[in-house]
Amino acid sequence: MKMLPTRHSTLPLHRAGFTSVPAMLDYAAKGETGVTFYNAKGEQLSALPWREIRDRAHVVARKLIGAGFARGERILITADTWPGFFDSFFGAQYAGLLPVPVSIPVGIGGKDAYLDQLRRQFAASGAVAAVGLDDLAGYLADAAREFPAIRLHGGMEALHSLPEKPVDLRPLGADELCYIQFSSGSTRHPHGVQITQRALMANLAGMVGPAGLDVVEGDRAISWLPLYHDMGLIGFLMGPLASQLSIDYLTPRDFARRPMQWLNLISRNRSTISYSPSFGYDLAVRRGAAQVPPDLDLRCWRHAGIGGDMVRADVLERFASTFEPYGFDRTAFIPSYGMAEVCLAITFCPHDTAVRTDTVDRTALAETQRAVPAADPGDHQRARRFVICGRVLPGHRLEVRGPDGAVLADREVGRIFVSGPSVMPGYFGEPEASREVLVDGWLDTGDLGYMLDGEIVVTGRAKDLIIVNGRNVWPQDIEWAVEAKRVVKNGDAAAFSIDTGEGERVVVAVLARVSGDEARASLAREVAGAVREAIAVDCDVALVPPTMGLPTTSSGKLSRARTKANYLAGLYAPKPEAA
Amino acid sequence: MIVETDGMTDTLERARVSGQSRGEVIREICRHLVPFQTGERPITGDTVIAKDLTIDSLAIMDMVMELEDHFDISIPMNVVAEIHTVDQLADTIQKLCARR
Numbered sequence A: 001m002k003m004l005p006t007r008h009s010t011l012p013l014h015r016a017g018f019t020s021v022p023a024m025l026d027y028a029a030k031g032e033t034g035v036t037f038y039n040a041k042g043e044q045l046s047a048l049p050w051r052e053i054r055d056r057a058h059v060v061a062r063k064l065i066g067a068g069f070a071r072g073e074r075i076l077i078t079a080d081t082w083p084g085f086f087d088s089f090f091g092a093q094y095a096g097l098l099p100v101p102v103s104i105p106v107g108i109g110g111k112d113a114y115l116d117q118l119r120r121q122f123a124a125s126g127a128v129a130a131v132g133l134d135d136l137a138g139y140l141a142d143a144a145r146e147f148p149a150i151r152l153h154g155g156m157e158a159l160h161s162l163p164e165k166p167v168d169l170r171p172l173g174a175d176e177l178c179y180i181q182f183s184s185g186s187t188r189h190p191h192g193v194q195i196t197q198r199a200l201m202a203n204l205a206g207m208v209g210p211a212g213l214d215v216v217e218g219d220r221a222i223s224w225l226p227l228y229h230d231m232g233l234i235g236f237l238m239g240p241l242a243s244q245l246s247i248d249y250l251t252p253r254d255f256a257r258r259p260m261q262w263l264n265l266i267s268r269n270r271s272t273i274s275y276s277p278s279f280g281y282d283l284a285v286r287r288g289a290a291q292v293p294p295d296l297d298l299r300c301w302r303h304a305g306i307g308g309d310m311v312r313a314d315v316l317e318r319f320a321s322t323f324e325p326y327g328f329d330r331t332a333f334i335p336s337y338g339m340a341e342v343c344l345a346i347t348f349c350p351h352d353t354a355v356r357t358d359t360v361d362r363t364a365l366a367e368t369q370r371a372v373p374a375a376d377p378g379d380h381q382r383a384r385r386f387v388i389c390g391r392v393l394p395g396h397r398l399e400v401r402g403p404d405g406a407v408l409a410d411r412e413v414g415r416i417f418v419s420g421p422s423v424m425p426g427y428f429g430e431p432e433a434s435r436e437v438l439v440d441g442w443l444d445t446g447d448l449g450y451m452l453d454g455e456i457v458v459t460g461r462a463k464d465l466i467i468v469n470g471r472n473v474w475p476q477d478i479e480w481a482v483e484a485k486r487v488v489k490n491g492d493a494a495a496f497s498i499d500t501g502e503g504e505r506v507v508v509a510v511l512a513r514v515s516g517d518e519a520r521a522s523l524a525r526e527v528a529g530a531v532r533e534a535i536a537v538d539c540d541v542a543l544v545p546p547t548m549g550l551p552t553t554s555s556g557k558l559s560r561a562r563t564k565a566n567y568l569a570g571l572y573a574p575k576p577e578a579a
Numbered sequence B: 001m002i003v004e005t006d007g008m009t010d011t012l013e014r015a016r017v018s019g020q021s022r023g024e025v026i027r028e029i030c031r032h033l034v035p036f037q038t039g040e041r042p043i044t045g046d047t048v049i050a051k052d053l054t055i056d057s058l059a060i061m062d063m064v065m066e067l068e069d070h071f072d073i074s075i076p077m078n079v080v081a082e083i084h085t086v087d088q089l090a091d092t093i094q095k096l097c098a099r100r
Helices: A021-028 A050-066 A083-095 A111-125 A134-144 A156-160 A197-208 A230-242 A252-257 A260-269 A278-291 A313-326 A362-368 A431-437 A475-484 A517-535 A560-568 B009-018 B022-036 B057-071 B086-099
Strands: A034-038 A044-049 A074-078 A098-102 A129-131 A152-154 A177-184 A191-196 A221-223 A247-249 A273-276 A303-306 A333-338 A345-348 A357-361 A383-387 A397-401 A414-419 A442-452 A455-461 A466-468 A471-473 A493-499 A504-511 A539-544
Touching: A021 A050, A021 A083, A021 A230, A034 A050, A044 A050, A044 A083, A050 A083, A050 A156, A074 A083, A074 A111, A074 A134, A083 A098, A083 A156, A083 A177, A098 A111, A111 A134, A111 A177, A111 A191, A111 A517, A129 A134, A129 A156, A134 A152, A134 A156, A152 A156, A177 A197, A177 A230, A191 A197, A197 A230, A197 A345, A221 A230, A221 A260, A230 A247, A230 A273, A252 A260, A252 A278, A252 B057, A260 A273, A260 A278, A260 A313, A273 A278, A278 A313, A357 A362, A362 A383, A383 A455, A397 A442, A431 A442, A466 A493, A466 A504, A471 A475, A475 A493, A475 A504, A475 A517, A493 A560, A504 A517, A504 A560, A517 A539, B022 B057, B022 B086, B057 B086
Parallel strands: A034 A247, A074 A098, A074 A129, A098 A177, A129 A152, A221 A247, A221 A273, A273 A303, A303 A333, A504 A539
Antiparallel strands: A034 A044, A177 A191, A333 A345, A357 A383, A397 A414, A414 A442, A442 A455, A466 A471, A493 A504
16 A cells, blocks of 8 residues: 655645635645554555545535434544544534544443443533444444434444435534534533634644644654544644645554554654653653664654643653654654643644753642742752743733732742633533633633743642543542442542652542451452443552541532542551652 | 363363363463452452452553454454453453454
């Protein structure tokens, strides 16, 4: 199979500035670049030039319109990295339907949790159709049973077997929504971010423009990021599309299995742009370093972006040291910051600066919410290092505010607010949840940070959200998993994460209403097992004496923050190792 | 390796028919799982992989991948999502081997 070209023969590079996704695809379809799928062995599975993606999408759109689906209706799509996703996502764009990309099941024994999640997503999106991988057709049917509004569900055959009718396309336009992004909120109460065409176009302009990745002729993208995540879908499908690049894909599973294939493909295809959360760089070092082919050549990789979780300087430094002998340039690193509520990106670091950090005093940070430069940056007990994440995109604003809403000075830690054309209009069908985060045109990101000479330094999250291996996990979901298995009673579990300096470790504190070492050890095993089975996350278990109880807030709600403080103070067993 | 063989006679019998020996499949699974055994509890067909052992989710994925390579099969993700025990995993592998 021939490789899709990196450059067009005649089509001029048109960097963003389109009005809608269909308009972007119409333009890219005039060139020769496109999308290529690879397997875990690095073999090419299939290649779809943008032109073919457009043509196939037109056919799917005529089938959807012909089947009577109305403008604005939602179609849920299991967003695995395979051609079916492109057919259905872009088909919906030309049919005036809104795609709702969702994840695929993870790990063994995850069926029930996955079906539950599907049902909640059906309810939250009001989807009328659901298509996905053939392997998941049975799950979609199972979950759809309770939703009579779903008129079509199944594998891709369900779509393809619809008759193609001679109807006019009705592409989504500049003033309409583009799709619904589920990546915010817990799986119990999922919030679907409304991605509008206009906000997406604005964010893409920032991303591929000079303040972002500054895409140029000759760039080639590669990604293993899941397409149900904003960084995968917007960063590495919409981004390349908005600048007519070729993009090469590995599935997230295949990357996790063989992380070296990511780097092998960069080397082979002379890729220039790729992103990963810190954990992906970590995985590549830990599991890939032993099998580096001697001819690996990463000199082509000019933008190695980092986003999606807290950027970890140590991890990136290890990655750079490991792969510098193979031509990796550490100044290629571009730390960045964003969230689905602004489509994807809000800040980028300047180019060619490598990873810059700021090391501050831990005590001042915790007690006075001030980022005071550490007296001795090498003293890890007293100093804490953060990565500087860059400036806000042009046309957008970013403020760090104190508890009273006042904008804070440099080095004062507060909540991060952003405004500008990339900000969402709200969560789909959730005016109340939207009002909680959108005030006077500003988005409350729920993240904490401080400003440093016009750049943001993200220090943590104001909310309880846990991020493990790039996955957003809500503590409620972990607690619920433990309670659902009846391992402990409702309200007897509190989940939080602790920062190990290289990543987050999940801790579940449970009331231990059992005595004896054997029973206590068995309870801890059961809790960890329940969490692993339902959420595919590994955790430490802290046993809380029932006499002590779990701390609550003044309104009687579980206080995870105080549970965590107690745990770190060594009040529960086992005591944490010094962090 | 601690593998309880009680009650495995009939499964071994079943295996002879399907081409890939049940014993070999179980042995191969246990080779991956034994490092994650907790205490003195032996690994049996009923062992719930994600729950009864200290194996983490990444290691489970590794194991599934290596079993796929070893037996030259591919376990569909919906099937993986329905596997809880060692026996279920072995059944799946045998079924896919027989179909190969």
